[in-house]
Amino acid sequence: MTAISESQHGTTGTSAQVSMVFDLNKCMGCQTCSIACKVLWTREEGEEHHWWMKVNTQPGLGSPKGWEQMGGGWKNGRPVPGHQPTRAEFGGGWEFNYDEVFYGGKGRNVHLRPTDTGDGSTKWGMNWDEDQGGGEYPNAYYFYLPRLCNHCTHPVCVAACPTGAMYKRPEDGAVLRDEEICQGSRFCMEACPYKEIYFNYARGIAQHCILCFPRLEEGVAPACARQCPGRLVFVGSADDPAGPIHRLVHEWEVALPLHPEYGTEPNIFYVPPLSPYRLHDDMSIDYETPRIPPEYLESLFGPKVHTALARIKSELDTVRSGGTSEILDTLIVYRWHELFGPYTTDPATLDRRPETVAVQIGTKPA
Amino acid sequence: MRVTAVTDPLDSPTDPGWEAVPREAVPLAPVPLDAQPNAYIRAAWEDRPYGLVSGADVAVARNNGRLFVRIEWSGSTGPATNGSLPEFTDSAGVFFPAPGGSGGNAGPPATIGTRESPVTLWLWRDLLPVQRSLPAARALLGCGPGVFRPLSETDGAKSPSDNSSISATSQREGLRWAVVISGDAPPADAPRMGLAVWDGANDERAGIAAVTHQWIELEAGA
Ligand code: SF4
Ligand code: SF4
Numbered sequence A: 001m002t003a004i005s006e007s008q009h010g011t012t013g014t015s016a017q018v019s020m021v022f023d024l025n026k027c028m029g030c031q032t033c034s035i036a037c038k039v040l041w042t043r044e045e046g047e048e049h050h051w052w053m054k055v056n057t058q059p060g061l062g063s064p065k066g067w068e069q070m071g072g073g074w075k076n077g078r079p080v081p082g083h084q085p086t087r088a089e090f091g092g093g094w095e096f097n098y099d100e101v102f103y104g105g106k107g108r109n110v111h112l113r114p115t116d117t118g119d120g121s122t123k124w125g126m127n128w129d130e131d132q133g134g135g136e137y138p139n140a141y142y143f144y145l146p147r148l149c150n151h152c153t154h155p156v157c158v159a160a161c162p163t164g165a166m167y168k169r170p171e172d173g174a175v176l177r178d179e180e181i182c183q184g185s186r187f188c189m190e191a192c193p194y195k196e197i198y199f200n201y202a203r204g205i206a207q208h209c210i211l212c213f214p215r216l217e218e219g220v221a222p223a224c225a226r227q228c229p230g231r232l233v234f235v236g237s238a239d240d241p242a243g244p245i246h247r248l249v250h251e252w253e254v255a256l257p258l259h260p261e262y263g264t265e266p267n268i269f270y271v272p273p274l275s276p277y278r279l280h281d282d283m284s285i286d287y288e289t290p291r292i293p294p295e296y297l298e299s300l301f302g303p304k305v306h307t308a309l310a311r312i313k314s315e316l317d318t319v320r321s322g323g324t325s326e327i328l329d330t331l332i333v334y335r336w337h338e339l340f341g342p343y344t345t346d347p348a349t350l351d352r353r354p355e356t357v358a359v360q361i362g363t364k365p366a
Numbered sequence B: 001m002r003v004t005a006v007t008d009p010l011d012s013p014t015d016p017g018w019e020a021v022p023r024e025a026v027p028l029a030p031v032p033l034d035a036q037p038n039a040y041i042r043a044a045w046e047d048r049p050y051g052l053v054s055g056a057d058v059a060v061a062r063n064n065g066r067l068f069v070r071i072e073w074s075g076s077t078g079p080a081t082n083g084s085l086p087e088f089t090d091s092a093g094v095f096f097p098a099p100g101g102s103g104g105n106a107g108p109p110a111t112i113g114t115r116e117s118p119v120t121l122w123l124w125r126d127l128l129p130v131q132r133s134l135p136a137a138r139a140l141l142g143c144g145p146g147v148f149r150p151l152s153e154t155d156g157a158k159s160p161s162d163n164s165s166i167s168a169t170s171q172r173e174g175l176r177w178a179v180v181i182s183g184d185a186p187p188a189d190a191p192r193m194g195l196a197v198w199d200g201a202n203d204e205r206a207g208i209a210a211v212t213h214q215w216i217e218l219e220a221g222a
Helices: A032-041 A098-103 A156-160 A187-191 A222-229 A244-251 A292-303 A307-319 A326-332 A352-359 B017-018 B041-047
Strands: A018-023 A056-060 A145-148 A165-166 A175-179 A195-202 A205-208 A233-237 A268-273 A277-279 A285-289 B002-005 B026-028 B056-063 B066-074 B089-096 B119-125 B138-143 B149-150 B167-173 B176-185 B191-200
Touching: A018 A244, A032 A056, A032 A222, A098 B167, A156 A165, A156 B041, A175 A205, A187 A195, A187 B041, A222 A233, A233 A244, A233 A307, A233 B119, A244 A268, A268 B191, A307 A326, B017 B056, B056 B191, B066 B089, B089 B176, B119 B167, B119 B176, B119 B191, B138 B176
Parallel strands: A018 A268, B002 B056
Antiparallel strands: A018 A233, A056 A145, A165 A175, A195 A205, A277 A285, B026 B056, B056 B066, B066 B176, B089 B119, B089 B191, B119 B138, B138 B149, B167 B176
């Protein structure tokens, strides 16, 4: 008889934590990361609306629609009830009028269009409000925010799971789910304050970003990071004092977690975006005021965002006046492999072993 | 409750053979909030009513070593009409003290098993059209409200029923469900059964359920 122990309902100690840093000053919103993830992991029926990796435009309602108002996370050491996002709030999973266009003999005058499935899912999508942003002309602004599971140090999703299907892997800190044990009760979806968990309607289980752990095990960086043409996604241990993630996060403090007030201690960090200066009504430049309101950035990244931005600006000034900057040299990434720590293996050089991977996803270690 | 021996399997809730099987009204009440398995679930449901189905009509028949349980109750909503996918669907299950150990007999059935006293749960759920590849009924090990696990051979729980022998047939008329769940009959030393019903429209799932707070004692009948 398998007893389900109390410890499986909480968090477990990790001996190592794989972290990522996204430099938002280099992200161009191309969604290559989103597509790299989509084609690798979520192409099956039931996963149509899954975007384990997606890039939202900020300010915006994001994905699922209005996720920052959906609750979840920890407050004073207690889990906060949250809303379970619906398929319509994620958007996507759209149906199209393929029959009408391709088989109805009307191909010349009927155009391909999404058909409303009745649940409103064709009224939103992971990049529905792309490039809308905020502010008024001539001071409109926006930036891109690539989002995925934060593989949190205190994952409230794990604490909310009644079956013990969810766990945090000690060897790399990936927050995973044993798909054989998951009963699809979706308390994890409610509890996650980042709304990073999706329901697979066809299989009746919840799913989310797996940190590409089968790739990590082979020394390959996660697909979103490796495919990013902007060379802005660092992967590695935040505990390696010589590695770029440790230096960016802990030493230089220019990379910050998203919504630290949610209390889950994310392991995905962001270098916050610099912005152009505001323009006065007469179109002269207001050198005192950045176009992205600092209070908006604080609402996303917490109060440390101000010192982080000041630090990057002062490094820029140093370089402009002929000096050098280790921080900027790190963020520029002169050599691509420097992004990936120990995960530089080219996946094209590996034997493909899909069966092994499938078994690993479905099995929580004893 | 009398278990009626029948000459033919009664897989369907509309089988006329059910007319000869006595029905009993079984009261249901919410699984206690303080028994819910973690602080998140307790916090999310402390101000929200659940276990909305207050009773079901139950009949039990036996044929060739197989047990047929017919459950009939009223849900709170009919089938979705606008093409939208409901997030949670109606569900019902019967459970028996799991073999071995203290065999579930130690405690009342209101928690759908405990870690020390698990139950074998035969769980039916109304499937979405997109879930056509999933079985309508499964056997699970219940170790507490929503603390459910697939049965596996390592659980030593091949009987009373392994997963493949569980089946269910359902019929809905308006708000009224009639479901037959069947499986290999549990061993004679555990002739008691619990019942749980989940109201999908109220987001009920896992331990958020209505359940029997007393065991239903099963008596072999003619
Ligand atoms: S981001 Fe959400 S799903 Fe991912 S580990 Fe944190 S709480 Fe869990
Ligand atoms: S692939 Fe890179 S540049 Fe493109 S959207 Fe993703 S993180 Fe941004």
